[in-house]
Amino acid sequence: MNTEESRQIIMENYLNPQNRNHPHDGYQEVNTRNVSCIDNINLYIKWNNNKIEDITFEGEACAVSISSTSIMIKNLIGKTKEEALEYIHEFYKMTNGKTFNKEMLQDACCYEEISKQGNRKVCANLPLKGMEKAILEKLK
Amino acid sequence: MNREDFPLLKEEIIYFDNSATSLKPKCVIDKMADYYTNYPANAHRGDYDLSYKVDQEYEETRELVKKFINAKYLEEIVFTSGTTESLNMIVNGFFEPLLEAGDEVLLTTSEHASNILPWFRLANKKGIKLNYIPLDNNYYVTIDNLKKVITPQTKVISIAGITNVIGDIRPVKEICKLAHENNVFVVLDGAQMVPHCKVDVKDLDVDFLAFSAHKMCGPTGVGVLYGKKELLEHLEPTLLGGGMNESFDNPSEIYLKELPTRLEAGTRNISGVIGFGEAIKYLEKIGMDNIHKREHDLRKYLIDKLLLLKHIDIINIESDSGIVTFNVSNIFSQDVAYYLNKYNICVRAGNHCAKILKSSVGVNNTVRVSIYFYNTYEEIDNLVELLSDYDKIVKEMI
Ligand SMILES: Cc1ncc(COP(=O)(O)O)c(C=O)c1O
Numbered sequence: 001m002n003t004e005e006s007r008q009i010i011m012e013n014y015l016n017p018q019n020r021n022h023p024h025d026g027y028q029e030v031n032t033r034n035v036s037c038i039d040n041i042n043l044y045i046k047w048n049n050n051k052i053e054d055i056t057f058e059g060e061a062c063a064v065s066i067s068s069t070s071i072m073i074k075n076l077i078g079k080t081k082e083e084a085l086e087y088i089h090e091f092y093k094m095t096n097g098k099t100f101n102k103e104m105l106q107d108a109c110c111y112e113e114i115s116k117q118g119n120r121k122v123c124a125n126l127p128l129k130g131m132e133k134a135i136l137e138k139l140k
Numbered sequence: 141m142n143r144e145d146f147p148l149l150k151e152e153i154i155y156f157d158n159s160a161t162s163l164k165p166k167c168v169i170d171k172m173a174d175y176y177t178n179y180p181a182n183a184h185r186g187d188y189d190l191s192y193k194v195d196q197e198y199e200e201t202r203e204l205v206k207k208f209i210n211a212k213y214l215e216e217i218v219f220t221s222g223t224t225e226s227l228n229m230i231v232n233g234f235f236e237p238l239l240e241a242g243d244e245v246l247l248t249t250s251e252h253a254s255n256i257l258p259w260f261r262l263a264n265k266k267g268i269k270l271n272y273i274p275l276d277n278n279y280y281v282t283i284d285n286l287k288k289v290i291t292p293q294t295k296v297i298s299i300a301g302i303t304n305v306i307g308d309i310r311p312v313k314e315i316c317k318l319a320h321e322n323n324v325f326v327v328l329d330g331a332q333m334v335p336h337c338k339v340d341v342k343d344l345d346v347d348f349l350a351f352s353a354h355k356m357c358g359p360t361g362v363g364v365l366y367g368k369k370e371l372l373e374h375l376e377p378t379l380l381g382g383g384m385n386e387s388f389d390n391p392s393e394i395y396l397k398e399l400p401t402r403l404e405a406g407t408r409n410i411s412g413v414i415g416f417g418e419a420i421k422y423l424e425k426i427g428m429d430n431i432h433k434r435e436h437d438l439r440k441y442l443i444d445k446l447l448l449l450k451h452i453d454i455i456n457i458e459s460d461s462g463i464v465t466f467n468v469s470n471i472f473s474q475d476v477a478y479y480l481n482k483y484n485i486c487v488r489a490g491n492h493c494a495k496i497l498k499s500s501v502g503v504n505n506t507v508r509v510s511i512y513f514y515n516t517y518e519e520i521d522n523l524v525e526l527l528s529d530y531d532k533i534v535k536e537m538i
Pocket of ligand 1: 159160221222223224225252254255300302303304329331332352
């Protein structure tokens with residue numbers, strides 16, 4: 001994915017993010033934030049047994065964190081816990097500069113380059129950290 | 141002003157995060173390297189020339205600090221690791237034994253975490269009450285507002301001289317006068333004040349003052365706890381160990397040294413203290429009044445230019461220090477900082493450790509430009525030019 005394509009995907013998802021709203025009852029809530037920056041996002045997840053039926057979010061964060069949340073939501077709805085964890089780990093591989101499964105990440109490949117700048121990796125990873133926490137809680 | 145003294149300023153970098161920490165002039169770096177290279181002994185220990193030189197240099201910094209803030213006695217100057225440690229020592233070592241449940245401490249919502257959390261803990265521990273002096277429309281502390289919240293239970297006012305988000309300069313002398321008329325102690329967090337204007341503890345009549353070397357051209361890991369001697373005598377050491385004791389045999393026979401050594405347990409940050417002395421000499425040479433005026437002029441220049449930009453919302457238009465806090469409409473502060481970083485401009489985004497301020501200002505996060513004397517009008521022109529093009533910011537923030 002070239003820089004301009006990546007930028008476009010990020011901006012689209014930042015300006016019109018998927019499911020930015022407070023959910024109805026029956027959603028698992030998890031907060032995700034990081035120490036070095038000020039992004040602060042609440043994720044709400046609706047489970048159907050082992051499957052993710054819906055995710056919404058609220059919060060204040062930079063363009064990278066918001067767009068990354070939006071893309072993650074689109075990509076994870078419908079997945080099982082195990083599939084979601086696999087996706088999350090591929091994402092971390094990408095932001096750590098390792099080889100990763102491009103097919104699995106789809107649009108989320110747009111962070112491959114940007115995560116090399118300063119602290120931006122932390123911003124891109126933020127929603128995935130939250131999702132990982134939520135899944136691990138469920139698996140306990 | 142004096143840019144040639146700062147090695148980093150030879151690079152293509154514009155440093156506007158001086159409230160977080162200042163750059164270091166070469167003389168300070170050299171002074172510390174000289175200690176490590178030529179007389180790296182411990183202080184107050186050895187009976188040999190090298191160690192004697194360490195003592196001399198270390199104690200010379202104490203003299204310099206005393207003069208710099210116009211303290212009455214040398215014993216009133218204690219070296220700590222920074223403002224945070226100084227404030228914790230004041231709260232835990234002096235006020236914890238003194239205050240009782242029901243006593244009140246006055247703070248403001250724009251204080252730094254280091255001047256809030258030690259008090260929160262003490263409130264939880266001892267049942268003292270914390271109250272906030274209301275801020276006016278400009279987020280200033282006024283004497284009228286202070287009068288409204290002082291009660292017979294008020295024992296302490298603990299505030300910053302200049303806050304690190306709003307940059308307002310508090311009327312410290314008037315606050316101390318009113319406080320003392322009511323038998324209230326004043327703790328001054330000088331982290332942002334001492335580096336930027338003349339602070340005279342005798343004239344202000346503050347009871348305690350805390351500040352850090354690293355925000356005033358000195359090294360990290362060094363700071364000062366100043367206290368009036370008669371108060372400092374009652375400050376219980378929170379650290380016990382080598383250097384600060386006279387003798388000890390068993391738990392009921394511990395004899396401690398006199399001030400200030402009693403409050404400086406263990407091996408101190410010797411190179412840091414020595415480097416700090418050089419930083420003070422350096423600032424004195426430029427002159428604190430010149431520094432203050434220079435920052436004031438630069439700030440005015442920046443504010444006047446930013447006011448012309450419709451998409452910039454300045455939080456602290458009215459303020460007298462070198463701190464300018466703003467937001468770009470509909471753009472998250474961190475994205476603005478990342479955008480400027482692409483042009484080697486260093487600014488800070490966030491809540492600047494004043495997490496409870498949002499209740500007063502209504503915004504969580506801001507971009508902060510903080511100026512020091514070595515910044516220039518050209519640097520401000522550069523910054524403003526980059527901020528003036530809204531579309532460019534949106535396009536390049538990621
Ligand atoms: C107003 C204020 N108080 C306290 C501190 C804490 O200083 P230090 O981190 O050097 O202990 C700071 C530093 O940012 C500050 O701005």
